[in-house]
Amino acid sequence: MSFFQEQAVTSSDKTFFRLREEIVEGEIAAGSKLSEVELSTKYEVSRAVVREAINRLEACNIVERKANVGARVVTLTAEGLIELYQIREALEGMAARLAAQNMPEAEIEKLATLLDDQFELVKQGQSYYQEAGDLDFHYRIIVGSQNQQLITMLSNGIYHLARMYRVQLGMTGPRVTTAYDEHKHIVRAIANRDGELAEILMRRHIQYSKNNIAVKLSKM
Amino acid sequence: MSFFQEQAVTSSDKTFFRLREEIVEGEIAAGSKLSEVELSTKYEVSRAVVREAINRLEACNIVERKANVGARVVTLTAEGLIELYQIREALEGMAARLAAQNMPEAEIEKLATLLDDQFELVKQGQSYYQEAGDLDFHYRIIVGSQNQQLITMLSNGIYHLARMYRVQLGMTGPRVTTAYDEHKHIVRAIANRDGELAEILMRRHIQYSKNNIAVKLSKM
DNA sequence: AAAACACAAATTGTCGACAATATTATTATA
DNA sequence: TATAATAATATTGTCGACAATTTGTGTTTT
Numbered sequence: 001m002s003f004f005q006e007q008a009v010t011s012s013d014k015t016f017f018r019l020r021e022e023i024v025e026g027e028i029a030a031g032s033k034l035s036e037v038e039l040s041t042k043y044e045v046s047r048a049v050v051r052e053a054i055n056r057l058e059a060c061n062i063v064e065r066k067a068n069v070g071a072r073v074v075t076l077t078a079e080g081l082i083e084l085y086q087i088r089e090a091l092e093g094m095a096a097r098l099a100a101q102n103m104p105e106a107e108i109e110k111l112a113t114l115l116d117d118q119f120e121l122v123k124q125g126q127s128y129y130q131e132a133g134d135l136d137f138h139y140r141i142i143v144g145s146q147n148q149q150l151i152t153m154l155s156n157g158i159y160h161l162a163r164m165y166r167v168q169l170g171m172t173g174p175r176v177t178t179a180y181d182e183h184k185h186i187v188r189a190i191a192n193r194d195g196e197l198a199e200i201l202m203r204r205h206i207q208y209s210k211n212n213i214a215v216k217l218s219k220m
Numbered sequence: 221m222s223f224f225q226e227q228a229v230t231s232s233d234k235t236f237f238r239l240r241e242e243i244v245e246g247e248i249a250a251g252s253k254l255s256e257v258e259l260s261t262k263y264e265v266s267r268a269v270v271r272e273a274i275n276r277l278e279a280c281n282i283v284e285r286k287a288n289v290g291a292r293v294v295t296l297t298a299e300g301l302i303e304l305y306q307i308r309e310a311l312e313g314m315a316a317r318l319a320a321q322n323m324p325e326a327e328i329e330k331l332a333t334l335l336d337d338q339f340e341l342v343k344q345g346q347s348y349y350q351e352a353g354d355l356d357f358h359y360r361i362i363v364g365s366q367n368q369q370l371i372t373m374l375s376n377g378i379y380h381l382a383r384m385y386r387v388q389l390g391m392t393g394p395r396v397t398t399a400y401d402e403h404k405h406i407v408r409a410i411a412n413r414d415g416e417l418a419e420i421l422m423r424r425h426i427q428y429s430k431n432n433i434a435v436k437l438s439k440m
Numbered sequence: 441a442a443a444a445c446a447c448a449a450a451t452t453g454t455c456g457a458c459a460a461t462a463t464t465a466t467t468a469t470a
Numbered sequence: 471t472a473t474a475a476t477a478a479t480a481t482t483g484t485c486g487a488c489a490a491t492t493t494g495t496g497t498t499t500t
Contacts, residue, residue, distance in 0.1 A: 009287040010453065036482070046455045048268070051482090052275065059279035061369060067229040068461050068482055083369045086314060094310035149281060149303045230483065256452070266485045271452090288452060288491050 004139065004155045015043055016053040023062055023073050024164045031075040034063060060157045062164065074161075078217050081165050085210035088162065089203045091154055092138065095145040096186060096202035100195035103144030108191050111140050115183055131166075137183050141190070141202070169216050182208070224359065224375050235263055236273040243282055243293055244384045251295040254283060280377045282384065298437050301385050305430035308382065309423045311374055312358065315365040316406060316422035320415035323364030328411050331360050335403055351386075357403050361410070361422070389436050402428070 008014040065071040189198035228234040285291040409418035
């Protein structure tokens with residue numbers, strides 16, 4: 001389901017991907033301890049590769065580690081969610097601004113038709129904003145920024161953490177129609193090469209989805 | 221000279237800090253290869269700890285690694301600098317906005333008096349904006365945001381990379397007086413709890429310093 | 441002479457074992 | 471009984487060795 005397919009060449013890569021998935025998807029509970037020996041027997045690899053995988057997860061802010069004590073999966077809190085979305089707002093806002101400057105016409109075109117196609121599905125009763133569609137939208141704009149460091153930052157680290165929150169809070173359905181409209185406006189601003197507006201709209205869009213999640217979080 | 225003193229508990233920490241410093245300060249050249257065995261003999265530690273240090277540097281975007289081939293220090297390019305400052309602009313702009321919301325009065329007070337003290341030095345002919353002063357200013361605002369993830373992101377990763385550019389381009393002196401004024405205005409906006417303005421001013425401030433560096437970079 | 445192949449050297453990736461530290465359990469003492 | 475000191479256990483940190491992969495060299499072939 002990932003667009004930016006990272007390919008695992010080394011055994012450490014595979015372990016990292018697998019462990020990350022199990023954490024993000026909630027198979028390994030938030031806040032739980034990660035024992036190196038336990039995981040190495042479970043995945044049938046040496047402790048060294050598990051260690052390396054955990055180190056990488058730490059760099060993603062998915063686990064926290066204390067020296068000589070060990071690593072724990074981060075706990076999901078309202079504060080953490082807000083912090084994360086503040087960062088997303090800043091970075092993806094900038095990405096939208098840069099995309100308005102740098103995204104090739106052809107890519108903008110494709111993004112627009114993608115939205116149109118999704119709109120057809122909405123009219124036919126299928127709910128838009130099925131995770132994947134939203135993801136695709138955001139990812140294309142991030143790539144459109146053509147800022148390599150920004151792309152790496154968002155798609156390696158922040159994205160997975162954000163998904164962890166959504167998954168574990170059971171965010172599947174809503175925000176159907178409004179999200180579509182918001183996407184549409186953002187694309188229009190990019191097509192008009194209006195970076196200022198694109199940034200403002202993207203930031204609002206992310207603020208809305210933050211509020212949407214925060215509401216659910218407060219009910220738990 | 222670092223404010224946020226990270227304390228090295230493990231041998232791997234020490235190696236990481238030391239290696240990072242040597243790279244940032246230019247003792248190890250940009251673009252050069254990092255041999256694990258070579259470094260392990262140089263630092264008198266095992267390859268495992270060097271490996272771990274390099275992995276961490278990779279997460280900071282200070283080195284790039286290719287599987288089964290090795291790690292190289294990143295090369296400094298104009299594009300890389302611009303990308304980095306675009307990210308700084310987004311994140312520190314957000315930090316200033318949040319600081320306007322969250323920074324305790326006492327901290328704002330201290331920041332203001334700090335600037336006043338520095339201004340005295342400027343009047344006495346000492347050049348303001350000696351790296352450290354600027355750094356202190358930015359760091360206090362970042363901390364003032366009270367967004368823990370943002371603080372980590374900036375002070376662990378981005379800051380060191382930015383410093384690497386400045387050091388290796390020989391950015392010591394200029395931007396003396398204007399930078400002081402800019403700082404002053406930002407603090408006033410924060411004191412007035414005007415997050416909107418604080419963000420705008422901080423973003424401009426960073427844009428200016430980017431331009432300042434980019435000029436020097438273009439002359440090389 | 442250029443290209444393709446085979447071989448050798450060097451480097452990284454992975455492993456199991458040992459050392460150092462933290463946690464838990466036990467005993468001794470007030 | 472509660473608390474402090476101590477021993478036992480478990481977990482992480484570090485190391486050296488081996489395996490896998492890449493890179494460089496030399497040879498063969500066209």
